[in-house]
Every structure is written in structure tokens, then in C-alpha cells.
Amino acid sequence: MPAEQVIEQEPAAAPLLAGDRIEMLRAFTADLGTRGEQLGLIGPLEAPRLWTRHVLNSALLAPLIGSGAQVADIGTGGGMPGLVLAIVRPDAHFLFVEPMERRCAWLQEQIEVLGLENAEVRRGRAEEFHDAWEVDQITARAVTALRKLVPLTAPLLRDGGEMLFLKGAAVDAEIEAAAKVLRKFRLRDVAVVELGADLFAQELLAETTRVFRAKIVRHG
């Protein structure tokens, strides 16, 4: 049996990003680090980079969430980024869209254990909710490439709503490959935003995060 992985020590940026929600974020991270691999929520090598690569990578998105916004997080899985954002942004409301039953059970358990009042799980694939909702913002991480993610998520957004997708180093190539769907779904103000550069410069965080950001403008 492989040796148990040690959970990464909490980076100095964590309390700065979580503010008075830090204890909640610590409880979630500890639970994910302890049970996440066994439940198939994180890979076998992820515990030593759990804070940096997963939890804080998600929390960095928090300043882009609108106050009072209705947000759908697509493919929440073990909780990234939706559950982390629901913890650090109690002033916004989150729907966790996830097709896998075991992952939904984990997310529901976390909502109850943490006492989160601003989050709900919706079991299913994003396409099952097309035209049923008109949310303000959509978040997603590690679900699929942009050229597939945009058609999956655009019908869930209100006119003027926004996509915020955590992406890796290949984001520019993904945007290029998605040029046709970006036009088809009338996305505007397409940008790649780098988050966490200030914390990185102060050596409080080991990595920055890239976000694909765009607005949908159906009329005009």
C-alpha cells in the first residue's frame, strides 16, 4: 500500500484570501486532504499541493464574483472552485452542477457540515439545465476545453452574464481553437486575467492563476 501523503502546510496567503472564513476553509481542506483520495475526488499525488494547486487556486477567483450574484459552478467535483468560493463569498449564491452521485453526496455533506447557507447541489450535466436558468456568472475548472465549455455553459447565462473559467498555461491556444464558438455565442470582452500576482511577488503564494473571462451579449 502506498504511504499516506502529507497535506501541504497552509500557505501564508490563505488567511489573507479567506478573511474571517479561514476556519471554514481549513475544515474543508483538512477533510478533502484526508478523505478526498479515497473518495476519488483528488488524485493520489495531490495532498502535498492541496492548498496551492486546488484550494487557493480556486479562492483567487473570489474578487471576480459579483456581490449578490447567482453563480453556477459547472463540474464542481470535490469542490473546486464552487465550494471554496461559496465559503469565501457568503454574499453570493452558488449552484454546484455535478453529474456524479458520489461527488454530489460529498458536496451536500460539506454544505451541511460547514453550515453553508448560500449553496445548493444540482445533480446533472450542464446541458440538462439549458434554458432553465439565467444565472449572472458561471465558473468552471478542469471540465473540458473552451470550444466545448462555451456551448455547454452559454445557455445557462442571462444576457450580460459572465464566464469565469480557471485555465492552465494553454489558455491562449484554447481561445484560438474556440474562435468560432466565441463568435457564435456572442461573447464580448474576452480576456485572460492573471490572479494572485501580488501575493506571488510577496512570496506568500507559490503560483498565480489564469482565468478566462468573457461576457455574453445576446442583444446589441
Ligand SMILES: C[S@@+](CC[C@H](N)C(=O)[O-])C[C@H]1O[C@@H](n2cnc3c(N)ncnc32)[C@H](O)[C@@H]1O
Ligand atoms: C476533472 S473533474 C474537475 C472537478 C473540479 N472542477 C476540480 O477542478 O477539481 C471534472 C468534473 O466535471 C464533471 N463534468 C463532466 N462533464 C460535465 C457536464 N457536462 N456538466 C457538468 N459537469 C460535468 C465531472 O463529473 C467531474 O466531476
